Amino acid sequence: MNPSHSSDTSKTITLEDVRRVAELASLELTAEEETHMQRDLAAILGQVAQLNQLDTTEIPPMAQVSEILGQHAGAHTQALRADVPRASLERAAALSSAPDTDGIYFKVPKVIER
């Protein structure tokens, strides 16, 4: 993998790639899942590779529909509401669906070994 040559979408997906991405995504896959995912990701990315048929050098990327609406539909977007303090969820409500709490905080397994 070479970040400076990022247009290479022709290479196939290895098991090693699947494991690396699973780690990035905090997923622990079984050996069987790894094999299936390797096959499926390779097939899907094979389809995605056809996007390279298009020359897009002059085309701006579109992340959001609002970019288009601003230009074409005369619609303005007032994205943010006024920055004023408001009541938030009560602590008890926020904690009520958690798997483990001490009534004040969410509890999780130990993070730092002492």
Next chain:
Amino acid sequence: MTTAMTKTAMTIDDARQAIASGKTKATTLAESFYQTIAAEDPKINAWLSLSRERALQQAARVDAMVTRGDALPALAGVPIGIKDVLTMQGAPATAGSKILEGYQPPYDATAVARLESAGAVLLGKLNCDEFAMGSSNENSAYGPVHNPRALDRVPGGSSGGSAAAVAAGMAVATLGTDTGGSIRQPASFCGVVGMLPTYGRISRYGLIAFASSLDRVGPFTHTVRDAATLLGVLAGHDPMDATSSPVPVPDYTADLNKPVKGLRVGVPREYFAEGLDAEVRAAIEKTLDQLRAAGCTLHNISLPHTQYAIPTYYVLATAEASSNLARFDGVRYGYRAPQADSLNAMYRRTRDGGFGAEVKRRILLGTYVLSAGYYDAYYRKAQQVRMLLTRDYLQAFSEVDVLLTPTAPTPAFRLGEKTDDPLAMYLADIYTVTANLAGICGISVPCGISKTGLPIGAQVLGRHFDEATILRVAQAIESA
């Protein structure tokens, strides 16, 4: 297509008038829908939970309004179901996933709150593909939904429960969500009306996010008029959703029956290419003839980048999903894997045990296309093609008023038919995904029945915020 006024096709006006006239009580009507659910749902599996207490309290409030002679709101006493990706206080929210098992959200989604403020009786939550990822409702952790028109067939997805509940008469209307076709395609498969409003038209506050630049909330109904009524209740700016639009909300029912004479209907040739079922093609051609007879002019047009829509969608939607679904980590709600001795092990095992195969596949794909070295080649490239696909529509809408296409390439397929082949499954959305990428509005309306009795839907696509025109064309198709 005309529908007999049986209970299985009760409209919003039928329900509201029966209550307003005193012919029935809202509480009685709610109970009768719960009886239908008890009788029908064991073979369909559309409902994940019923919110009987909240529904009957609301129905009692409506009955009290009738007794007092108060003016009744637009949806007074109308029984409605909610796709289980929207939060509703007092009801579990699962998103069709094991990872949210036991989650009881402490607030209402804006769309849910607006329905109830308009008098609707919210019956419960509806089955769907896990995190709305699927085209057949077979990815639900709570079992597949069966198509009420043919029980061995899928209802479509991801809002399969929402489409099936209306089709089976288990609700007058329902809410669904549509990220790549998840309202329109199941509406087509189940023979009901399903609408994708313009991006920003309906608030998404309280929607469990899948792909935020694509996700939308919209209604399923028996009739186009009901879709217009619900859109009027649901549409409008919400300070809790920064992507919701301040564009004024018109009365969507006002011009429904205005003649369609003179409207320019575009027929994109790429939507009639290889892979389109012959019976679906015939039904759409008949619909085009009807529109021509009603005075529309038909125009053959081209949307030249159409073949790139599915790969573009699967890069962008999965990239956004990999980010949105990072929040499911076993800490604040839902499932947590037992006996993990470190935080990282807990995250990984919770996510591996809590997510189903399709969700993992999409998280991995999305993580891959966003990872160092691949971002430009996949993610940025797909964003550029998204611009080209959007420009195709903008060009088309400078020449025509609406587009008419099939909603899906085939009628409902069999349960299990495509579960082993994700690429074949993704093609079920081939005519719907592009509207999500471009942000335009669309509606699927029943336009025919196959020889084996399966519904076929026609899709009307329209300009940003021009729901009134697509509703008018859909009304003309429904009345033909």
